[in-house]
Amino acid sequence: MLFNSIDFLVFLPVVFAVYWCAARSVRLQNLVVVVASYVFYGWWDWRFLGLMAFTSAWSYVAGAVELSRADAGKPPSKFVVATSAVVNLGVLGAFKYYDFFIGEAVTFLGRLGFEAHAPSLRVILPVGISFYTFQALSYTIDVYRRQIRPTRDPIAFFAYISFFPQLVAGPIERAVNLLPQFTSPRRFDYAEAVAGCRQALWGFFKKCVVADNCAVLADTFLGGGAGGVDVWIGSLAFAIQIYGDFSGYSDIAIGVSRLFGIRLMRNFAFPYFARDIAEFWRRWHISLTTWFRDYLYIPLGGSRCGTARRIRNTFAIFLVSGLWHGANWTFLVWGAFHAVLFLPLLLLGRNRDNTGVTADGRALPRLVDVWHMARTFFLALIGWTIFRARSIGEAASWLASMFNPRSFASPAGVPRETAVAAVATVLMLSVEWFNRREEWGFARLPRRTPFRWAVYIAVLWLVVFYAPGSQSFVYFQF
Numbered sequence: 001m002l003f004n005s006i007d008f009l010v011f012l013p014v015v016f017a018v019y020w021c022a023a024r025s026v027r028l029q030n031l032v033v034v035v036a037s038y039v040f041y042g043w044w045d046w047r048f049l050g051l052m053a054f055t056s057a058w059s060y061v062a063g064a065v066e067l068s069r070a071d072a073g074k075p076p077s078k079f080v081v082a083t084s085a086v087v088n089l090g091v092l093g094a095f096k097y098y099d100f101f102i103g104e105a106v107t108f109l110g111r112l113g114f115e116a117h118a119p120s121l122r123v124i125l126p127v128g129i130s131f132y133t134f135q136a137l138s139y140t141i142d143v144y145r146r147q148i149r150p151t152r153d154p155i156a157f158f159a160y161i162s163f164f165p166q167l168v169a170g171p172i173e174r175a176v177n178l179l180p181q182f183t184s185p186r187r188f189d190y191a192e193a194v195a196g197c198r199q200a201l202w203g204f205f206k207k208c209v210v211a212d213n214c215a216v217l218a219d220t221f222l223g224g225g226a227g228g229v230d231v232w233i234g235s236l237a238f239a240i241q242i243y244g245d246f247s248g249y250s251d252i253a254i255g256v257s258r259l260f261g262i263r264l265m266r267n268f269a270f271p272y273f274a275r276d277i278a279e280f281w282r283r284w285h286i287s288l289t290t291w292f293r294d295y296l297y298i299p300l301g302g303s304r305c306g307t308a309r310r311i312r313n314t315f316a317i318f319l320v321s322g323l324w325h326g327a328n329w330t331f332l333v334w335g336a337f338h339a340v341l342f343l344p345l346l347l348l349g350r351n352r353d354n355t356g357v358t359a360d361g362r363a364l365p366r367l368v369d370v371w372h373m374a375r376t377f378f379l380a381l382i383g384w385t386i387f388r389a390r391s392i393g394e395a396a397s398w399l400a401s402m403f404n405p406r407s408f409a410s411p412a413g414v415p416r417e418t419a420v421a422a423v424a425t426v427l428m429l430s431v432e433w434f435n436r437r438e439e440w441g442f443a444r445l446p447r448r449t450p451f452r453w454a455v456y457i458a459v460l461w462l463v464v465f466y467a468p469g470s471q472s473f474v475y476f477q478f
Contacts (some may be wrong), residue, residue, distance in 0.1 A: 062083070202431075231402050
């Protein structure tokens with residue numbers, strides 16, 4: 001079920017009403033969450049409900065085993081956490097990576113003169129599998145580390161894994177933050193619900209007006225035989241699309257969760273205002289970058305080790321991050337590209353230079369801030385060009401066109417969505433710039449009620465009349 005669909009507009013108020021009617025019982029509320037979440041997920045394809053249930057049940061049992069060991073005064077079991085990791089990552093690998101690696105292995109052997117045949121699964125990638133698998137895996141690891149006590153309540157745990165607002169595209173929550181919210185009483189908070197609606201509305205604007213119109217431009221200009229100008233426009237459109245689409249989803253997810261008395265972690269912190277690549281990655285998809293930091297980078301030694309290991313750890317986290325996005329060499333190259341950009345900052349001790357708000361205390365940025373933001377965005381744009389390509393060959397062709405003056409020519413045609421995309425992008429970035437000290441772009445509005453309602457109505461009108469159509473979210477494919 002898509003957030004930007006009529007189905008969801010009917011589904012949400014029904015679940016909201018039933019949920020708060022059950023407010024006297026935490027377990028009953030959690031049961032409503034589980035049922036609603038499985039309906040929400042099954043609306044896409046009911047056949048994969050069993051896969052999510054299996055992941056949840058396996059991780060719950062692993063936690064229960066650790067709970068019994070803790071109650072008996074025994075140390076945590078490496079076997080339990082290793083088994084849980086193998087099963088969870090095995091399910092993810094089978095559905096997401098098996099066909100890719102088998103195909104690449106057969107191709108490689110063929111080039112060496114060996115004829116090889118291997119069975120392929122040829123299954124549809126379950127939506128959100130990378131998100132809920134990582135959420136389940138982090139629970140088992142945190143239990144092993146004794147950072148959280150395992151829950152005895154299976155309904156609360158299933159609600160933690162399947163909570164529908166963030167089920168299919170995050171944020172990737174940690175059990176230490178989300179699970180206690182499902183085991184504690186929740187009471188309706190009108191002010192929190194209003195703030196949630198406002199955040200969700202801003203998310204719908206970014207998704208439906210900004211991202212979906214930019215998607216039309218990206219698809220048009222990055223079509224077959226794209227010249228230099230076309231690639232620059234298409235790549236720029238895609239950079240805005242993927243930000244508006246994914247951060248829009250996160251705002252909707254966080255906003256909808258607030259309607260149910262649940263607070264999710266922040267997932268974006270205005271990354272296109274970053275002044276270097278290190279800051280960009282502290283601001284982009286925060287739940288994933290911190291997941292890899294805590295469960296991969298730091299266990300490998302982080303940056304508190306020798307130069308060779310720091311280089312290894314940096315490439316490991318960026319390559320795995322690229323691979324997390326999908327089974328394609330373009331994602332690995334994209335990850336390696338960002339590792340190369342990040343390494344000089346790390347090795348020179350400059351990766352923590354920019355940790356505060358950009359141009360803090362000023363209404364407008366200084367020229368040096370503009371230069372640093374433009375330079376960082378340019379580098380991210382090159383990365384998004386690689387990310388968007390369907391193959392390494394296509395990425396190389398696009399990059400060659402971008403930097404070859406002979407390939408420059410006027411675009412063949414300009415889609416009618418161009419003006420809407422341009423104006424909406426300027427509006428989005430302007431609003432977020434003046435709210436960059438807040439957690440999200442629409443957080444601060446003048447207190448005068450008539451003005452606030454005029455803004456709400458105007459944004460809603462833009463969403464209704466300037467969305468090019470109900471389109472899926474980009475990160476559903478990951």
